[in-house]
Amino acid sequence: MKVVLCSFIHVESTGTRAKAIPIRRAQHVNITDSSDDTTIRKDKTQLNTGQKNLTWQWDRNYYTGAVFGGTNPIVISDGDASFSRTFVIVQDSAPGPEVEVLETTSRVNRAYAKRWGYDYLRMTGIALGTRATFNRPYLLHSLLENNDKEEGEGSSTNDDTSNNSEEESGSIGCDQKYDTVMFLHSSAIITDLDYDVLKLLSQNKMLASGISSEILHHNSSPVFVLKEQNTDVQIWDMNHPFTQNVSDVWIEKSESNLANNEIDSQRLLVDIIKEEISDGKDNLLDTIPKLYIDGLQGTLIKQDNVYSQIDETDLPKMMPVIQNIADYVCYRFYPQCEVV
Numbered sequence: 001m002k003v004v005l006c007s008f009i010h011v012e013s014t015g016t017r018a019k020a021i022p023i024r025r026a027q028h029v030n031i032t033d034s035s036d037d038t039t040i041r042k043d044k045t046q047l048n049t050g051q052k053n054l055t056w057q058w059d060r061n062y063y064t065g066a067v068f069g070g071t072n073p074i075v076i077s078d079g080d081a082s083f084s085r086t087f088v089i090v091q092d093s094a095p096g097p098e099v100e101v102l103e104t105t106s107r108v109n110r111a112y113a114k115r116w117g118y119d120y121l122r123m124t125g126i127a128l129g130t131r132a133t134f135n136r137p138y139l140l141h142s143l144l145e146n147n148d149k150e151e152g153e154g155s156s157t158n159d160d161t162s163n164n165s166e167e168e169s170g171s172i173g174c175d176q177k178y179d180t181v182m183f184l185h186s187s188a189i190i191t192d193l194d195y196d197v198l199k200l201l202s203q204n205k206m207l208a209s210g211i212s213s214e215i216l217h218h219n220s221s222p223v224f225v226l227k228e229q230n231t232d233v234q235i236w237d238m239n240h241p242f243t244q245n246v247s248d249v250w251i252e253k254s255e256s257n258l259a260n261n262e263i264d265s266q267r268l269l270v271d272i273i274k275e276e277i278s279d280g281k282d283n284l285l286d287t288i289p290k291l292y293i294d295g296l297q298g299t300l301i302k303q304d305n306v307y308s309q310i311d312e313t314d315l316p317k318m319m320p321v322i323q324n325i326a327d328y329v330c331y332r333f334y335p336q337c338e339v340v
Contacts, residue, residue: 053095054125059340060176061114085180085198088119090139093186094132098310099124101322102186108326111336112190119176129258131309133265136183137250140236144247147177147238179239185232186310187318188303189325193333195300197235200288206240208286209233210293211270231266233293233301235286242284246272264308296321 089109093102106122113120128134182197184190190197201208210231236243249272250265257263276284292300302325307314330337 057122059110059113059120061117061119086178087180088121088178089113089182090121091184091186092123092135094126097312097315098186101310104322104326105187105189107337108189108329110340112193114340115193115336128254134254137254137265140247141251143178143181144244181236183234185303188301191302191329192300193336201235202286205286206237206242206284208235208288210288211285
């Protein structure tokens with residue numbers, strides 16, 4: 001079976017699109033994909049997920065009219081140049097206790113996405129192997145594949161805008177291609193709803209994250225050193241010439257390390273980027289200031305970095321902290337959290 005990211009098996013949505021004015025009102029869409037053996041095929045990469053149950057929940061927030069902070073697509077100023085971006089914020093979690101964490105954080109992040117007119121995707125499940133750490137390379141791969149599809153491929157062409165049928169919702173999902181994607185950990189909360197996170201990624205960079213590169217000289221030879229602050233916060237330029245190659249290598253390395261519990265996908269990504277920089281591609285990274293993403297002290301994004309895998313016994317320690325942060329942000333920016 002071939003996975004199409006926005007293939008809908010079950011859909012629940014609210015809102016409509018006006019027929020005369022091409023506006024997409026915010027929708028919350030649930031898609032559950034239950035499959036025993038799934039394969040994504042690309043020219044260079046064949047991805048055998050073997051996943052049993054993935055649940056996709058979409059918020060569609062793109063508007064053609066004015067919204068807080070921008071238009072559709074969002075127009076970004078970078079020096080003297082201006083360029084547009086279509087943007088989706090993505091969070092994922094493993095089934096079980098981590099879902100409770102994501103339920104709390106996603107409320108705020110969905111409110112942020114709606115405030116700025118960005119789309120939001122939440123995926124629950126395990127896409128590769130037996131650990132959720134490999135969900136992110138799978139998601140990046142899937143979003144890139146979705147961008148490669150011909151218009152209308154795998155989607156409905158139903159033009160009925162009077163209801164929220166499964167076909168209509170599916171058409172909206174499959175037709176949307178994203179040139180920028182932001183990944184957040186399940187425990188991450190965007191705490192400043194007034195700040196546009198797209199400012200963190202320059203036009204010519206592949207990735208904005210807590211990874212920084214530095215060139216040191218040893219015996220007159222350049223040595224590339226990567227410093228990691230928070231690799232869980234990532235903003236990818238999907239159209240950057242090296243994104244597809246990095247994604248392919250990330251998937252291949254992930255698949256070859258599924259049984260190695262000492263390896264996580266973030267470590268693999270850092271190693272891949274280090275190799276790319278060593279090959280002379282030293283313009284790949286935008287470093288997000290540590291102040292912005294410094295764990296629970298971050299001024300823009302707060303995240304509990306203590307727990308890499310969340311167990312039931314972690315919830316009594318985690319949830320009061322995360323809930324308090326979420327409640328404070330919702331109170332500060334009231335009523336933003338009430339309208340998602």
